[in-house]
Amino acid sequence: MNSKTLFVAFSTQKGGVGKTTFTVLAASYLHYLKGYNIAVVDCDYPQHSITAMRKRDSELVNSNQHYKLLAYNQFKALNKKAYPILCATSGDAITIASEYIKNHANEIDIVFFDLPGTVNSEGVIGSLASMDYIFTPITADRVVLESTLSFAMTINNLLVQNNEFNLKGLHLFWNQVDKRERTNLYEVYEKTISDLELKLMTTYIPDTKRYKKELFGEKPSIFRSTLFPADKRLMRGSNLEDLITEIGFIIKL
Template identity: 30%
Template sequence: MVILIGNQKGGAGKSTLTLLLANYLSQVRRRRITVLDMDYQQSIVTKYEKAKVLENPEPYEVIPCDLKHFPVLLEAIQRKKGELLLIDLPGKMDDDGLIPVFLSADLILCPFNYDEFSVDSTLLFAMVTQRINNHAPLLFVPNRIKTTVRYETRQQVDQVLERFGKLCPGIADRVDFQRLSTNETPAIVLPVVLPLLEHLYEKYIPREGAS
């Protein structure tokens, strides 16, 4: 299964969501995971290399990936039975090299923030991805929700996004996410993220061995 995590706008939380899902699937659900880091900042690769320097166990492999190398890597990873492939997409939509990536997807996750620029980029991402791949479920993940802020337009935003896909449980804004690594999700953030992660696993990710 191939799961894409993307949004055109930087700072939407792509890499954080990728790490949260990879940690959950590998450590809680004991699934075999590979992560492809296509983001230009390579933040997941950096955390992965830091964990190796500290001689921490590697619950899954993180591979930096250029778009041109994707077809070969995809073929190699899909030979591994039961492997779940998570892809942290680059923050752009203007490269034809992305087309094979989107076509490979079985599930597409789009984290976003409730602000004008994030919502605009989220809508563009949704329109482009659905033109390329209209069979993979597209799920929107509200991110960095501040409990002290009133979101007057939230209902309207949700209604627009639901024309393209489904809304998932959101993630509250927590400074503790800075401690997230490739081998640990801080226990203090688990109550914040488990409703989302369990929702994704129960509804959208086939059990190992399922066709």
């Protein structure tokens, strides 16, 4: 990979469609399985969901022998620590990320940003303008889709098509796809997306509860965690690996 650290965000102005989940899953997959050096900037004020998730993960690892041994073996094999999660506001996210990269001994390949779910929040547009790539989950709910397409068109017109900014592209992908739904519904939506000249990824994410599965209990399989990658058994049928592979191709990993 080239020496420039990439700034990447899963971003949308509609809550509950998976931007925080995909930030964690992509960061953990690339850092723990693929060997990239990743950092995450959590600027989703006030909940700071990823910071809270790391706290839960750490507490469970420290109190559970199974997870403690799993973590020990993982980090010994990797010969590196868990990726850092930096708390920030939308306004100072880029400054905090840049300072961390500058002062960190090892090269950081990708910084993932978890930004607030509205472009009206202070500093959000400025942070989005500093991204290299934005990935936006969409669902086949009409209200969610209309809101998301409005967000995507705004970012595309203001930032992607403006050579003054770093942003190379915004890419939409389907999330929470129910296979029982009529396929022509997606065909109609995809024609609208194409007519708006927005980019739609080929990978879709099925509607499955595993995307909400965190560390819990004695020895369950792991899916969403800031300290471990998703369990390979749970990745089957989730399309997560396909999604990250497609993202890797887009951002030229």
